[in-house]
Amino acid sequence: MEHLATHLHYIGTLIGINMRAHHGDVKRTVSLGLAMLFQNLMFFTLWVIFFHTVQQVKGWQLADLGLMYGTVATAVGLTIFMADGVRTIGTKIQNGSIDGLLARPRHALLPLILSRSNSASLGDILSGPIYWFLFGHATASQIPLLLVITVMASSIFLSSLVIFYSMPFWVSNSQRFPDQMFDILIIFCSIPQHAQTDAVKVVMFSLLPAGFISLIPVGLLHQFDARMLALMMAATLFYGVLAVIIFNAGVRRYVQARG
């Protein structure tokens, strides 16, 4: 119990230091956040136009997309606001600055991912409730479920990013490729997945877990199903453990290569 408390205190300290980065320039944080919010709503307008003409796609209407976008925006925003340091893993591997973290007694992954916070993702977090309640017609009674699935979706998203950005442990000069995988995952999460072919669905429940980040949450919000919730919890645990395993394997390889 004491070990857990120490660990939680450590995480809280890391997060506190990370958030202090915004104190220096609140105006910048707010302006970036608002710009992100505005651009998110502009993009969603494309779907508003689409469903105004088409009405429904395999049973999905604009409200379903609102629920999906709300979950994705909030999950991605939460991840990038709290743990944008994950996107620096590749660069730190390439330039060797990861060495300082590897030399510490604690595991390097936490301080790595909690080393940076992106102001703009506040706009993503703010977009979520707008999508949920204005377009998705979510109700106040769904708020607890929304929070739970958002935290799980955020965790799966973060785990995926750890896996992508650990690639430079094995492939040198590949910093841009993880960024592309990051973009692909976000795009994949933002497209109605229920309409995809089985082959695409296999990919979105494995290599690119967009299905767990957006499709299953929408299903849960429509009709709560304990089995689906359990599946999402299992996926959260699975991708988290996989991310740590892959990161650790990469570190071992890196240390051996450094001699």
Add this chain to the structure above:
Amino acid sequence: MTLWHYLRVLSVSGKGGIRKIMAEGLTTFGSLFMYTVIVFAYAGVFRWLSPDLLAQYNLTYAKMVGYVCITEFVLFCATPILFKEFQNDILGDQIDLELVRPCPIWVVRMGEWMGRYIGRLMVLAVPCYCVCQYLTAGQGLTLAMLPGIVLSLPLAGVIRLVSHFIVGMTCLWLGQSEPIAWVWQKSEFLFGALLWPLAFYPPVLAKLAWFTPFPSLLTAPASWALDASWQAHIGSLSLQLFWCVVFLAATMVADNVLCRHVRQGLK
């Protein structure tokens, strides 16, 4: 400097841009993978649209897929990171070195960016065409459409690349260009009808879009996939040429402003 010198600089910069793209093996593969995922995903959505509904707009599944294949192709050839590179050079003093050259900054930049655009176009054209034809069982982009698309793509590229130059410059006043870049990009998507043709749009919004440069970026090249009339194609090519001239003129003005700012130490 004479026009001949400008063209020589453009050519040399362009070759440098093409060489950069040829050296980016993994990145180019990543771009192709991303393109394939996006197009497959949207084709999956379009599969479920009723043919009768599409016929009301003179569309088919194959035309919709062909349309989005072209719009996404334009975006992938002119990646949005260019404005960020330019911004970083302005804020990081790299731009000061470029002032020493006898040639305007915009000529060298546009030459290199155009080279990168053409390089990506050459590398990605065949695989992206194959993806489109696979999804539409060969009905998407016919050979008759290709000359028009090939004519339209460089014009779209010029407009997009020049807009990156101007957007990147906004960091002189705003500290960073990202907010403007995001809003500009989403305006491209919305008013340029990235995902579905302007026929889907409410008539007022569709008319409004044509007063902006964004349809020249995306709608104009992609309209070749929609069997529009020859008059419509000539109209959109003319509009693309018009916006090319406007944006190039704006870039020359922007270049002067940039040089003045840098020389006066205002950044």
